[in-house]
Amino acid sequence: MEISIQKWGNSAAVRLSATLLEQLGVALGDKLEVxxxxxxxxxxxxRHRYALADLIAQCDPKAPLPGDAEAWNNRAPAGHEIW
Incomplete structure (x- = not known):
């Protein structure tokens, strides 16, 4: 596939066809690494790089624990855990 470089304001640009976008698995507004x-x-x-603070901000501190978490928290130590 051959594409041309064109003037875009004071910069240069290349256009990516819909077929190429599909092959790359991206859409308008997505970012590309060069x-x-x-x-x-x-x-x-x-690739989106997550920051720990962003992930924590998405958590609901009032959400109930999963059913198996209670059993996990009440288990006796199985090795040399420090309490």
Whole structure:
């Protein structure tokens, strides 16, 4: 597949076809990681990097514990656990 570089304001841009977006598994608004290699440029879907604070912010501290958590909390030590 061959695509061309075009002027976009004061920058340059390439357009990715719907077929290419589908093959990459991305959609409009998604982010791509760009890596410059000796052979050329590699584009791959960017992985979302989670911060611990963001994950904790999604937790509901008032949510009930799962049913098996109570049994786990009441179990006798099985090894050399420190209490």
């Amino acid at each position: 890596e410059v290699l000796p052979e050329g440029v590699m584009l791959r879907p960017a």
